[in-house]
Amino acid sequence: MFPFTPNSLQRDLVEHLPAMIDEHGPGLVLVTAPTGDGKTEAALFAAALLGHAAGARGLYFALPTMGTADAMLRRVEVFASRALSGERALMLLHSMAWLGSLDGDGSAGVSDDQAGKGVISAGRGTVVEAEGWLRGSKRGLLAPLGVGTIDQALGAVLPLRYNVLRLLGLSDKVFVVDEAHAYGPWMHQLLVRLLEWLGEMRAPVVLLSATLTGRTAGSLVDAYRRGAGIVEPSGVVPRYPGWLFASAASEVVSAARGTRTDRVRTLRVSHRPVTWDALESAGVPVLEGGRRAVLREVLAPVAAGGGTALVCCTTVAEAQQTYRDVRAAFPELVASPGGVRLLHSRYPADERARITAECAAAYGKPEGGPVSVRPASVLVATQVVEQSLDFDFDLVVSDLAPIAQLLQRAGRGRRHRRGPLGRPAWAGAEDEPVLVVLDPLTAEAPGPPRSWGAVYDAGLLVRTSRILQERAPGGIAVPDDVQRLVDDVYEEEFVDRLEGAAREELVRLDEERLAGEAAERHLAVWTSICSPVDVKGDLSKLSAREVGVTQDLLTTRLGADTGGVLCLYQQANGVTTLDPQGTVEAPGGGRWGLRPAELADVARRVAPVPGRWLRGGESGTAVPQGWGTHPSLRDLVLLYMVPAGEGIWVCQFGRFTFSMSGVGLEVR
Structure with a gap:
């Protein structure tokens, strides 16, 4: 099953999971381990065992974003070639998957040419011949094998059209959820409801996470068990790293098995309180003690001695300005073969794919052979680098974020063994990666920057800032301290660490957070279909909606209020093109x-933006009638860009001015 020597986590699953399944039948497996510890391979092994025991006909691997789904597709294809016999259709499922992937059309016919019997049988009688039909709208989950975004599966428990088709598609699959910690209260509650249905259908499930709180783990396991008819709470306490098994056929929940990790390390945390000046123009004088000054200080060794660094920003606008500032501060970095790169979500799809591939080549796993220090290089990015991207940096710098996200980002530091010859001299010990946290919460400015908006809960930031102050001197033991820290940041007693006005403010922020989470959960319960126990033979309940719950509300909420824009460039010769270079004329x-x-x-040239930017815009920006009614064109807004300087194009849309340049789409 493994084309390499399994690590401790994988070996433990190999040694103990088969006997549990043989004795208690298939069910749910929860795997918690640090980033880079082989959770994906462990999940695919567990999925093969569970699927064989349950007679499952396939697998769906759900991920948080389109980018992570695209990256996972090849790994699942390789797994399928080893674990399956016969031919199966492998589908990529997300809103842009139709553009193509492995075979250029979003699917891959998988066959096992190796000797020996596959773990999951897929005889010739189950060969899927109508791949074109499977690529049709709403049918993708009927394909035997799928990789895609989690919203494709969560649609099964919303009263959308064809939701029952989605449930049917998941009913005979192993459902794998990566980054199970990465979803807010609304999506978490939908996942809880989906797990209830999968438990009722006895469909096997594998959950993966690097930073899952014990409370969240318990809610997911208990939801699956409720669906299977077991109402007694499991009382699970995850081990980190480790795994546990919950049977769908009995009340058995294994005690979480702790495993060793081959990547024991001490995370050295440099907690740097800063004055927030992230959005200042590169030409503005650098403020002593400001974020720009500290960033120059911590990146100076990279520019001078080579190696790679990640700078993770909170917003796209701050990432864009940080990129400009780093380039202005370190011209030698710009001239380096490694250079300075920028990665965020607000590029056109084809440009983001190109940059991601470039980053994978620059910061990915060594291919083998001699390893040397990489040329000086800095990647400025947003949260897109947190999840399922196999990048490795010599140094990680991050703006303040909740502790779980910081630990995820820290996992991009020294992710792969490069040895002393593969790290720059300034990097220090291989097993002591450094995380620099730029913290804007100071005595003078106790709240997060206004530019962050509601990206993170302010109370969690206050709690995380306090934890960093306490833990920075001694470092963080990975993995031993991780579960404790992830749980600690949510403890009610945490407020007792503060005094006076600071304590009162944290109590207020906590009350706001808890009220908001409760409202999100209530919305999910209100909008989703009922639990399987409440159906009582009346299948009409699977499509019934409460008063006020519309199709638009559900699809908008599932998409988190995002829109898409297409920049059309008006060239000097009067021709409108899809690219600023003027080489691809806009179709008529x-x-x-x-x-x-x-x-x-x-x-391929659509860029995602917040939906609020597109409300109240100007007429004449809708898709021309002659373009047709393909779903990918629905609600697309056209921005007619005019040149405004070298490499810069602008468009006035309502009260916003959009600009497109080498740093992607900006708005003011």
């Missing part, structure tokens, strides 16, 4: 809409 369409190649050209 026709009676039957855009041709497939034209549609792909358009969709």
